Amino acid sequence: MDAYAPGVTQRRRIARRGLLSLLILLSLGSFFLVLPALDSAPHAHAEAPVQINAGGPAVAPFSADGYYSGGTTASTSSAIDTSGVTNPAPQAVYQSNRYGNFTYTISNLTAGAAYTVRLHFAETYWSAAGKRVFNVSINGQQVLTNFDIYAAAGGANKAVVRQVSATATTSGTIAIQFSTVVDNAQVNGLEILPAAGAVRINAGGPAVAPFSADGYYSGGTTASTSNAIDTSGVTNPAPQAVYQSNRYGNFTYTISNLTAGAAYTVRLHFAETYWSAAGKRVFNVSINGQQVLTNFDIYAAAGGANKAVVRQVSATATTSGTIVIQFSTVVDNAQVNGLEILPGAGGTPTPTPTSTATPPGGTPNFGPNVYIFDPSMPSSTIQSTLDAIYSQQQTNQFGTNRYALLFKPGTYNVTVNVGFYTQVLGLGRSPDDVVINGAVNLDAAWMNGNATQNFWRAAENLKIIPSGGWNKWAAAQASPLRRVDIQGNLLLWDGGWASGGFLADSLVTGQTQSGSQQQWLSRNDQLGSWNGGVWNMVFVGVNGAPPPSFPNPPETVVNQTPVIREKPFLSIDQSGNYYVFVPALRSNSQGTTWANGTPAGTSIPISQFYIAHPGDSAATINNALAQGLNLLFTPGVYQLNGTINITRPNTVVLGLGLATLVPQNGVIPMTVADVDGVSIAGLLFDAGPVNSPVLLQVGPSGSSQNHAANPTVLSDVFFRIGGAGPGQATQSLVINSNNVIGDDLWLWRADHGSGVGWTVNPAANGLVVNGNNVTMYGLFVEHYQQYEVIWNGNGGRTYFFQNEMPYDPPNQAAWMNGSTRGYAAYKVANSVTSHEAWGVGSYCYFNVDPSIVADRAFEVPNTAGVTFHDLVTVSLGGVGTILHIINNTGGPSNSTTTNAYLVSYP
Numbered sequence: 063m064d065a066y067a068p069g070v071t072q073r074r075r076i077a078r079r080g081l082l083s084l085l086i087l088l089s090l091g092s093f094f095l096v097l098p099a100l101d102s103a104p105h106a107h108a109e110a111p112v113q114i115n116a117g118g119p120a121v122a123p124f125s126a127d128g129y130y131s132g133g134t135t136a137s138t139s140s141a142i143d144t145s146g147v148t149n150p151a152p153q154a155v156y157q158s159n160r161y162g163n164f165t166y167t168i169s170n171l172t173a174g175a176a177y178t179v180r181l182h183f184a185e186t187y188w189s190a191a192g193k194r195v196f197n198v199s200i201n202g203q204q205v206l207t208n209f210d211i212y213a214a215a216g217g218a219n220k221a222v223v224r225q226v227s228a229t230a231t232t233s234g235t236i237a238i239q240f241s242t243v244v245d246n247a248q249v250n251g252l253e254i255l256p257a258a259g260a261v262r263i264n265a266g267g268p269a270v271a272p273f274s275a276d277g278y279y280s281g282g283t284t285a286s287t288s289n290a291i292d293t294s295g296v297t298n299p300a301p302q303a304v305y306q307s308n309r310y311g312n313f314t315y316t317i318s319n320l321t322a323g324a325a326y327t328v329r330l331h332f333a334e335t336y337w338s339a340a341g342k343r344v345f346n347v348s349i350n351g352q353q354v355l356t357n358f359d360i361y362a363a364a365g366g367a368n369k370a371v372v373r374q375v376s377a378t379a380t381t382s383g384t385i386v387i388q389f390s391t392v393v394d395n396a397q398v399n400g401l402e403i404l405p406g407a408g409g410t411p412t413p414t415p416t417s418t419a420t421p422p423g424g425t426p427n428f429g430p431n432v433y434i435f436d437p438s439m440p441s442s443t444i445q446s447t448l449d450a451i452y453s454q455q456q457t458n459q460f461g462t463n464r465y466a467l468l469f470k471p472g473t474y475n476v477t478v479n480v481g482f483y484t485q486v487l488g489l490g491r492s493p494d495d496v497v498i499n500g501a502v503n504l505d506a507a508w509m510n511g512n513a514t515q516n517f518w519r520a521a522e523n524l525k526i527i528p529s530g531g532w533n534k535w536a537a538a539q540a541s542p543l544r545r546v547d548i549q550g551n552l553l554l555w556d557g558g559w560a561s562g563g564f565l566a567d568s569l570v571t572g573q574t575q576s577g578s579q580q581q582w583l584s585r586n587d588q589l590g591s592w593n594g595g596v597w598n599m600v601f602v603g604v605n606g607a608p609p610p611s612f613p614n615p616p617e618t619v620v621n622q623t624p625v626i627r628e629k630p631f632l633s634i635d636q637s638g639n640y641y642v643f644v645p646a647l648r649s650n651s652q653g654t655t656w657a658n659g660t661p662a663g664t665s666i667p668i669s670q671f672y673i674a675h676p677g678d679s680a681a682t683i684n685n686a687l688a689q690g691l692n693l694l695f696t697p698g699v700y701q702l703n704g705t706i707n708i709t710r711p712n713t714v715v716l717g718l719g720l721a722t723l724v725p726q727n728g729v730i731p732m733t734v735a736d737v738d739g740v741s742i743a744g745l746l747f748d749a750g751p752v753n754s755p756v757l758l759q760v761g762p763s764g765s766s767q768n769h770a771a772n773p774t775v776l777s778d779v780f781f782r783i784g785g786a787g788p789g790q791a792t793q794s795l796v797i798n799s800n801n802v803i804g805d806d807l808w809l810w811r812a813d814h815g816s817g818v819g820w821t822v823n824p825a826a827n828g829l830v831v832n833g834n835n836v837t838m839y840g841l842f843v844e845h846y847q848q849y850e851v852i853w854n855g856n857g858g859r860t861y862f863f864q865n866e867m868p869y870d871p872p873n874q875a876a877w878m879n880g881s882t883r884g885y886a887a888y889k890v891a892n893s894v895t896s897h898e899a900w901g902v903g904s905y906c907y908f909n910v911d912p913s914i915v916a917d918r919a920f921e922v923p924n925t926a927g928v929t930f931h932d933l934v935t936v937s938l939g940g941v942g943t944i945l946h947i948i949n950n951t952g953g954p955s956n957s958t959t960t961n962a963y964l965v966s967y968p
Contacts (some may be wrong), residue, residue, distance in 0.1 A: 111123075111253060111254065111255045111256065112125075112129075112168050112252075112253070112254040113125060113151075113251070113252070113253045113254075114127060114128060114129060114166065114251060114252045114253075115127055115151075115154070115155045115158060115250075115251055116130075116135075116155075116158065116159055116160040116166075116249045116250055116251055116252060117135035117136060117137065117158040117159045117160040117161075117250070118135070118137060118154065118155065118157070118158030118159075119158075121151075121152045121154040121155055122152075124151060124152065124155055124251060127158075127160065129166045129167055129168055130160060130164055130165065130166050130167075131164060131165050131167070132162060132163055132164035132165060133160040133161060133162040133163065133164030133240070133247075134160070134161055134162050135158065135159065135160055135161075136158070136159055136161060136186075136187070137157055137158040137159070138157050138158075138186040138187075139157065140157070140186055140219050141153070141219065142156040142157060142184050142186075142219050142220070142221055143219060143220045143221065144156070144221040146215065146216070146220060146221065146222065147182075147221045147222065147223050148223075148325070149223075150182070150221050150223070151182045151221075151250070151251045151253075155182055155250055155251040156182065156183075156184040156186075156221050156250045156251070157184075157186070157250075158250065159184075159186070159248050159249060159250045160240075160248070160249055161246040161247060161248040162240075162242070162246050162247065163240065163241055163242050163246075163247060164239075164240050164247070165237055165238065165239045165240070166237070166238045166249075166252055167235060167236075167237045167238075168235065168236045168237075168238075168254050169233070169234060169235045170234060171230040171234040171235065171236060171254070172230060172234060172256075173230055173231065173232050173233065173234045174229060174230060174232065174271070174272070175229070175230050175256070175272070176227060176228075176229055176256075176260055176262075176272060176404070177227070177228050177229070177230060177236060177254050177255060177256060178225060178226075178227060178228075178253075178254075178255045178256075178404065178405070179200060179225065179226050179227070179228045179236065179238065179252070179253070179254055179255075180223055180224075180225045180252070180253040180255065181198065181206075181223065181224045181225075181226075181238075181249055181251075181252055181253075182221065182222075182223055182249070182250045182251035182252070182253075183211045183214070183215070183221070183222050183223070183224070183248065183249060183250055184211065184215065184219060184220060184221050184222070184250055185211040185212040185215060185217075185218050185219070185220070185248075186218065186219055188212055188218065188245070189212075189218050190212065191210050191212045191213040191425075192210065192213075192244065192436065192439070193212065193244065193245055194210060194211060194212065194244060194245045194246065194247075194248060195208050195209065195210050195243040195244035195245070195443070196208075196209055196240060196241060196242050196243050196244075196246070196247035196248070197209065197240075197241045197243060197247075198224075198238065198239070198240055198241075198247075199238070199239045199241070200226065200228045200236060200237070200238050200239075201228065201229075201231060201235075201236060201237055202237075202239075203298070205224075205226045206224060207446065207450075208243055208443055208446070208447070209224070211248065216427075225327075226298070227298045227327070227329065227402075227404060228254075228298060229298060236254060238252065243440070243443060260272075260402065260403065260404045260405065261274075261278075261317055261401075261402070261403040262274060262300075262400070262401070262402045262403075263276060263277060263278060263315065263400060263401045263402075264276055264300075264303070264304045264307060264399075264400055265279075265284075265304075265307065265308055265309040265315075265398045265399050265400055265401060266284035266285060266286065266307040266308045266309040266310075266399070267284070267286060267303065267304065267306070267307025267308075268307075270300075270301045270303045270304055271301075273300060273301065273304055273400060276307075276309065278315050278316055278317055279309060279313055279314065279315050279316075280313065280314050280316070281311060281312055281313035281314060282309045282310060282311040282312065282313030282389070282396075283309070283310055283311050284307065284308065284309055284310075285307070285308055285310060285335075285336070286306055286307040286308070287306050287307075287335040287336075288306065289306065289335050289368045290302070290368065291305040291306060291333050291335075291368050291369070291370055292368060292369045292370065293305070293370040295364065295365070295369060295370065295371065296331075296370045296371065296372050298329075298372075299331070299370050299372070300331045300370075300399075300400045300402075304331055304399055304400040305331065305332075305333035305335075305370050305399050305400070306333075306335070306399075307399065308333075308335070308397050308398060308399045309397070309398055310395040310396065310397040311389075311391070311395050311396065312389065312390055312391050312395075312396060313388075313389050313396070314386060314387065314388045314389070315386070315387045315398075315401060316384060316385075316386050316387075317384065317385045317386075317387075317403050318382070318383060318384045319383055320379040320383040320384065320385060320403070321379060321383060321405075322379055322380065322381050322382065322383045323378060323379060323380075323381065324378070324379050324405065325376060325377075325378055325405075326376070326377050326378070326379060326385060326403050326404060326405060327374060327375075327376060327377075327402075327403075327404040327405075328349060328374070328375050328376075328377045328385065328387065328401070328402070328403055328404075329372055329373075329374045329401070329402040329404065330347065330355075330372065330373045330374075330375075330387075330398055330400075330401055331370065331371075331372055331398070331399045331400035331401070331402075332360045332363070332364070332370070332371050332372070332373070332397065332398060332399055333360065333364065333368060333369060333370050333371070333399055334360040334361040334364060334366075334367050334368070334369070334397075335367065335368055337361055337367065337394070338361075338367050339361065340359055340361045340362040340457045340508060341359065341361075341362070341393070341457075342361065342393065342394055343359060343360060343361065343393060343394040343395065343396075343397060344357050344358065344359050344392040344393040344394070344816070345357075345358055345389060345390060345391050345392050345393075345395070345396035345397070346358065346389075346390045346392060346396075347373075347387065347388065347389055347390075347396075348387075348388045348390070349375065349377045349385060349386070349387050349388075350377065350378070350380060350384075350385060350386055351386075354373075354375045355373060356460070356461060356462055356786070356787075357392055357459075357460040357461060357786065357815070357816060358373070359457060360397065362456070362457035362458070362508070363454075365453060377403075385403060387401065392816045425638075425640070426640060426668050426673055427673060427675075428466070428673065428696050428718065429675050429676075429696035429697060429698065431463065431464055431465050431466065431696070431697040431698065431719060432465075432466045432468060432696060432697060432718060432719070433447060433451075433465070433466070433467050433468065434468045434470065434489075435467070435468065435469045435470065435474065436470050436472070437470065437471075437472025437473055437474060438472075441474065441475045441476055444474065444476050445476050445477070448467065448476060448477075448478055448479070449479075451465055451467070451481065451484065452479040452480070452481045452484075454481070455481025455482045455483060455484050456479070456481045456482070456507075456508050457481075457482075457508045458481065458482045458483070459482055459515065459517070459815070460785055460786040460787075460815050460816065461482065461483070462698075462699050463483060464483045464484075464697030464698050464699070464719040464720055464721060464722065465483065465484045465485070465697055465719050466484075466485045466487060466696075466697050466718040466719035467484065467485065467486045467487070468487050468488075468489055468632070469486075469487070469488050469489060469496045469498075469524070470489050470496070470634060471488075471489060471490040471495040471496055471634070472496065472497070473497040473499065474496070474497065474498050474499065474500075475499045475500060476498065476499075476500050477500040477501045477502075477503065477529075478498060478500070478501070478502045478503070478521075479503050479504075479505065480502065480503065480504050480519045480520075480521060481519065482517070482518055482519060483518050483519065483697075483719060483720045484519050484520075484719065484720075485519065485520045485521075485522070485697075485718060485719045485720060485744070486502055486520070486521040486522070486524065487520075487521075487522050487523055487524075487631065487632060487718075488522070488523035488524040488525075489523075489632065489633050489634040490523065490633065490634075491633055491643065491660055492656050492660065493523050493524055493525050493545050493546055493547040493568075493569075493656060494525045494547055495525075496523065496524050496525060497524075497525045497527065498524055498525065498526045498527065499527050499529065500527075500528070500529050501526065501528045501529060501530075501533050501534070502521045502524060502526050502533060502535075502546075503533065503534045503535070504516055504519065504521075504534065504535045504536055504537055504541060505534055505536055505556050506536045506556040506557075506558060506560075507556070509558070510558065511556045511557035511558035512556075512558035512559050513536035513537065513538055513555060513556050513558060513559065513560040513561065514538050514558075514559050514560065514561040515538055515814075516536060516537050516538045516541055516560075517538050517539055517540045517541060517808075518540050518541065518720050518746065518780070519540075519541050519720070520541065520542050520543075520544070520720070520744070520778060521535075521543055521544075521546060522542075522543075522544040522545050522546070522629075522631060523544070523545045523546070523631055523633075524545075524546050524547070525546075525547040525549065526546060526547065526548045526549065526550075527549045527550065528548070528549075528550045528551070531550045531551055531572070532550060532551045532552070532553050533548050533550060533551070533552055533553065534553045534556060535552060535553070535554055535563070536553070536554060536555050536556035536560050537554065537560065537562065537563035537564075538560065538561045538562050538563070539561070539562040539563075539780075539808040539810070539842045539844075539864075540746075540778075540780045540806075540808040540842075541563060541564075542563075542564040542565075542566065542778050542806050543563075543564070543565045543566075543568060544565075544566050544567055544568065544628070544629060544778075545566075545567045545568060545628070545631070545654075545655075545656070546568045546569070547568070547569045548568070548569065548570045548571065548572075549571050550570075550571065550572045551570070551572035551573045551574070551575065552565075552570045552572070552573075552574045552575070553575050553577065554574065554575065554576045554577055554579045554582065555575075555576070555577030555578045555579055558578065559578050559580070560577065560578050560579045560580065561579070561580045561581070562579075562580065562581055562582070562808075562842060562864055563579060563581075563582045563583070564582075564583050564585075564806045564840045565582070565583070565584045565585070565587055566584075566585045566586055566587065566628070566629075566805070566806070566839075567585075567586050567587070567628050567654050567655055567656070568587045568588075568654065569587065569588045569654060569657070570587070570588070570589050570590055571590050572590045572591070573590055573591045573592070573593055574589055574590075574591070574592050574593070575593045575594055576592070576593065576594035576595055576596070576599060577594055578596060579594070579595075579596060579599075580596045580597050580598070581596070581597055581598040581599065581600075581862075581864045581903060582598075582599050582600070583600045583601075583602070583806075583839065583840040583861070583862040583901075584599075584600070584601045584602070584604050584607070585601075585602045585603055585604065585623060585626070585805075585839050585840070585861070586602070586603045586604065586623055586626065586628075586651060586652070586653060586654060586655070587601075587603075587604045587605070587606075587653070587654065588604075588605045588606055588653050588654055588657065589604060589605070589606035589607065590606060591606065591608075592606070592607065592608045592617075594615070595615040595616050595617050596616070597616055597903055597934050597936060597961070598616055598618070598862070598864065598901055598902075598903040598932075598934055599615070599616055599617045599618070599901075600617075600618045600619075600620075600861060600862040600900065600901035600932075601617070601618065601619045601620070602620045602622075602623050602839060602861045602862075602900075603620070603621070603622050603623030603626075603651050603652045603653070604619075604652070604653075605652055605653045607619050612901075612931075612932040612963070612965060613932070613934065613963035613965070616932070616934065616963075618862075618900050618901035618931065618932040620861060620900055621652065622650045622651060622652055623648070623650070623651045623652070623839070623861075624649065624650060624837065624859070625647065625648070625649050625773070625803065625837060626647070626648055626651065626775075626803065626805065626839070627644075627645055627646065627647045627648070627741070627773070627775045627803065628645040628655055628661075628777075629645075629741075629743045629744070629775075629777035629778060629805065630642050630643060630644045630645070630714050630716055630741050630743055630777075631643055631716075632694075632716070632718070633665075639667065639668070640667075640668040641665045641666055641667050641668055642665070642666045642668065642671065642692070642694070642714055642716060643663055643664070643665050643666075644663050644664045644665075644666065644714060644741060645661055645662070645663040646661070646662035646663045646664070647771075647772070647773070666692060666714060668694075670690075670691060670692055671691060671692045671693065671694045671714075671716075672686030672687070672691040672692070672693055672694070673694050673696060674693060674694065674695045674696060674700070674721075675696050675698065676696075676698030676699055676700055676701075677700075678700065679702075679703065679704065680702050680703060680704030680705060680706050680729075681704055683706050684704075684706060684707055687706075687707070687708065687709070687710065687713070688709075690710060692713055692714040692715070692716075693706075693708075693713070693714070693715045693716070694716050694717075694718065695715075695716070695717040695718065695721035695723075695744075695745065696718055696719070696721065697718050697719025697720070697721055698719075698721060698722070699722045699724060699748075700721065700722065700723050700724065701724050701726055702723055702724065702725050702726060702729060702731050703726045703727060703729065704729055705729055705730045705731065705732065705733055706723075706731060706732045706733075707732075707733055707735070708732065708733065708734040708735065708740055708742075709735040709737065710737065711737040711738040711739050711740070711772075712738065712739040712740065712741075712772070713740050713741075714740075714741045714743075715732075715740070715741065715742045715743070715745070716741070716743050716744055717743065717744035717745040717746075718744065720744070720745075720746050720780075721744065721745055721746070722745075722746040722747075722748050723745060723746070723747050723748065724748045724749075724750050725749070725750045725752075725754045725757070726750050726752070727750075727752050728750070728752040728753055728754050728755075729754060730754055730755060730756055730757070730758075730759060731747060731754070731757055731758070732747070732757075732758050732759075733758075733759045733760075733762075734758075734759070734760045734761060734774060734799070735761070735762070736761040736762060736765035736766070736767050736798070736799050737767075737774075738767075738769050738771075738772040738773075738774075739769070739772040739773070739774065740760075740774040740775075741774070741775050741777070742758075742774075742775075742776050742777070742779055743775075743776070743777040743778055743779065744777070744778050744779075745778075745779055745780070746780045746781075746782060747779070747780070747781045747782070747794070748781075748782045748786060748789065749781075749782065749783045749784070749789030749790055749791040749794075749823075749825070750789060750790075751787070751788045751789065751790070751817075752790065753790035753791060753792060753824075754790070754791045754792070755791070755792050755793065756791065756792065756793045756794070756795070756796045757781055757791050757793075757794050757795065758776075758779070758781070758794070758795050758796075759795075759796045759798065760774060760776070760795075760796070760797045760798060760799050760802055760833075761797065761798035761799030761800075761802075761833060762798060763798055763832070764798070765798040765799045765800065765832075765833060766800070767799070767800065768800055768801065769799060769800055769801040769802075770800075770801050770835065773801040773802055773803050774799060774801075774802045774803070775802075775803045775804075775805060776795075776802070776803070776804045776805065776807060777805045777806060778805070778806050779795075779804075779806075779807055780807070780808045780809075780810070781794040781795060781807075781808070781809040781810065781828070782810050782812060783810065783811040783812060783823050783824075783825040784811065784812035784815065784816070784817040784818045784822065784823030785810070785812030785814065785815035785816065785817065785818065785823075786815060786816060786817070787816050787817045788816075788817035788822060788823065789812075789817060789823050790823060790824055790825065791825055792825065792826050792827070793825075793826060793827045793828070793830055794809045794825065794827070794828050794829065794846075795807070795809060795828065795829050795830070796829075796830045796832070797829070797830070797831045797832065797833050797836055797855075798832045798833055799833045800833040800834045800835055800836070800855070801833070801834075801835050801836065802833055802836045802837075803836075803837050803838075803839070804836075804837070804838040804839065804840075804841060805839045805840065806839070806840040807829075807838070807840065807841055807842065807843075808842040808843075808844075809828035809829060809842070809843045809844070809846075809850075810842075810843075810844050810845065811823060811825045811828075811844065811845040811846050811847070811868070812845070813844075813845050813866075813868075813869050813870070819870065820847075820868075820870045820871065820872055820876070820910075824847060825846050825847060826846060826847055826848040826849075827846055827848055827849055827850065827851075827852055828843040828844075828846045828850045828851060829841070829843055829850070829851045829852070830851075830852045830854070831851075831852070831853045831854060831855050831858060832854045832855055833855045834855040834856045834857050834858075835855070835856070835857035835858070836855055836857075836858050836859075837858070837859045837860075837861075838858075838859070838860045838861065838863075839861045839862065840861075840862050841860055841862065841863045841864070842863075842864045842865075843863070843864075843865050843887070844864075844865060844866040845866055845867070845868045845869060845870075846868065847868055847871075847877075847885075848879070848885045849885050849886060849887075849888075849889040850865055850867075850885070850887045850888065851863075851865075851887065851888045851889065852889050852891070853888070853889065853890045853891065853894065853897060854891045854893070854894065855894070856894055856895055856896050856897070857896050857897070858890075858894070858896075858897045858898075859897075859898050859899070860898075860899040860900070860902065861899075861900050861901065862900070862901045862902070863888060863899060863901070863902040863903065863904075864903055865887040865888065865903065865904040865905065865919070866904075866905045866906070866907065866938075867884070867887060867904065867905070867906045867907075867908075867916055867919075867942075867944075869907050869908065869909050869910065870909070870910050871884075871908065871910065871911065871914055872910055872911060873910075873911050873914070874911070874913065874914050874915065877914060882917050883914075883915045883916060883917045883945075884914065884915065884916035884917060885916070886916075886917075886918050886919060886920055886921035887904040887919050887920065888902065888904070888919070888920045888921070889920075889921045889922075890920075890921070890922040890923060890928060891923070892923045893923075894922075894923060894925075894928060895923075895925055895927045895928070896927035896928065897922070897927070897928045897929075898928070898929050898930070898931075899929075899930045899931065900930075900931045900932060901931070901932045902920065902930060902932070902933050902934075903933070903934040903935070903936070904919035904920070904934075904935050904936075904944065905935065905936040905937070905938050906935075906936075906937055906938065906941075906942040906943070906944050906955070907937075907938040907939065907941050907942060908941055908942030909941055909942075912941045912942050912957075913942075914942050914943070915942070915943045915944075915945055916942075916943070916944045916945065917945050917946060918944070918945065918946040918947070918948060918949060918950070918953075919933075919935045919944050919946070919947055919948065920933065920947065920948035920949070920967075921948070921949060922948060922949065922967075924949070924968065929966070929967065929968070930948060930964075930966065930967045931965070931966050932964075932965060932966075933947050933948060933952065933963070933964040933965075933967065934947075934961065934962070934963050934964075935947050935952070935953060935955040935961070935962045936955055936960055936961050936962075937955040937956050937957065937960045938960075939960075940956065940957030940958070940960050941957075942956075943955065943956040943957075944956075944962070947962055947963075947964045947967075948964065948967045949967075951964065951967060951968075952964040952967075
């Protein structure tokens, strides 16, 4: 993790489940239980399905419209495209509909029996999204929220189906209510299908109708509780008793005698009844060898202990008619409380909130995880979507979901809480074009106020008027604020530790209070006032910066930013056309780009971008680049089996929602030719399980062109080795080109999460700079095993550097650089004659062997052209020693004197 706070270290624990379970494990060791044969007869009653042509006559096998109350009918002769639907209704069903506010009540069903409800839709009236929005409830439980047929189908006159599970009431009824949000609710057809062949298992417990007693498993142990379980947050929950028993450990459920090749919906029921905090139980789930839940945390997903949560996925039975569900521990023990295997595919691998912010006609396909809000939408509708996404992402530190929340110009009365892998972006040309009356908050409630792991999120291009006068942004690394206009005060902590942050091109009219923030970079901002500082607070080109006073308080001030191009951003014009704005290069600047009106720069129409989606191959992307297109990554995780090659000058590569590139088979995920003016922004490079030599290479070896007039810029580009799973890369970022600018970079060899350990996620170096005149603003590099930064080029400049040495060397002998103990965090090569750095810090926390010593944090040639300003080293909690700050000067930082400062070197 980033800078240490006492009591935050994570330890793997094995839960104690009682003496009886322990004795069973000791006596049996690993065991395999013979699975009971699956009853081939239907588990549900044999009855005819109910199929209704809403608003129309009988069209076999659909009956004429009936069972309804309320609403009006309409029809069309337009042809309906049903190609996107599995098992569509007849064409004529989609050509009639019932609309308004209405209810279908299906009676004479079997009380308490399970059914599958399929709702058929087609938008035949409106020609844009956002025109028809409605909710659907079944027996009083909302199953579709702010549903938009046009957006869901991808256009007009296109069929779309939504399938959900339902249970008939004790009177044998299913009531389906349609409620208007915008215009009129509508449905074209309904099917209520008995869930024949369903398999329901009470994991770890006895039969609880309609769930059978535990069976079909191998491995694991059982436990139970008498705690009451809150099922209010679950649609179609299992009976209370199902959540009160569980199977835990590493185990597999094998369901056989299914229909070979048939589609099924798998519903997994969970409740955390043992742990009382997130992060205590983390596990993966695979179905037929395909991982469907990654680093799943029941407590975090449910929002607390003793709360039910369900994850629903689609699965296909193998050619032998089998579905195998495997639970694998990451932290503590995997666990499941109940399983349902239901005929028909109605699930998605990771449930996401239904979008209320659907793109209008003509909007590019940004994918399902880009939400576009319009000021005409009801505030309550927008707030509901924001809250649903935050609830999912608040603790989802190593999950695979990615989101971009885009606000069109206008005013919004909402509070935006920003979770992991979430980008909040205003679509105006100026931050003042999008006004948030409320807040755009980053809090640390999920860690009881400790913000040292608040990574991977962003807020940009917004005017924020905080309702209470204070906007909270309790950030750690990789959580930038850019181009924001905060009309009030900015709070950078949440009552506990905070560790690292970045504010650029922004205005804060009131006070910025750093609180416990250990280090921070403010660049090209306008501040009303600044209060506080712990170890390393740096201000570059900031109007209203505090006076330079390092080390007491530890504030480093550089009056002008020598050279910078701000991050490109997505925007929309008054005609609804999308484009990407690339700000112009500035030299010797102070303050924001937008204080005096529209900033200088270039607008690139979205038509000149290839819009990538997860699943696109490197070959597909390279083909688009070869045609002269720029590249926009929509939110998601991209598994790359080849290298993306950026070869054209001035190419813009922009990620939305922390889009993540994962190399497979040891490839280099991206390279940049030695050309002018490339912009790479908003990406996370995540090392794959096979070692890659490098994750991003800018310029081939031997690059020599001068790019001073039009440099390449890396903005909010982040690197990760391990944490989300095993990962390896020898070097993360290698810069061979001259004049490259780095603006907010975090290079992290993971110290916590999955796939972490001295030999598990090896990585030698974070950043290697071979080019000349390379400039870094906000350089965060942590936990690499050798030199974390190696600077071989001349004319380098670094404004703010934060580092943690690796926590995990097993002993001193394992971490030696020849006869030198350990590796310096920042190495300037002996051949370099000019280099300068301001506001640099390095920390140690050798928790595996506290006796380890690093001889120095910074290692540089002793020459007049190499100068460092305002240096600090810290032994976090006094665990380990940094003997000297730079070369053989300054220090030590150890258990006696944790902090050491040096104003200048030489």
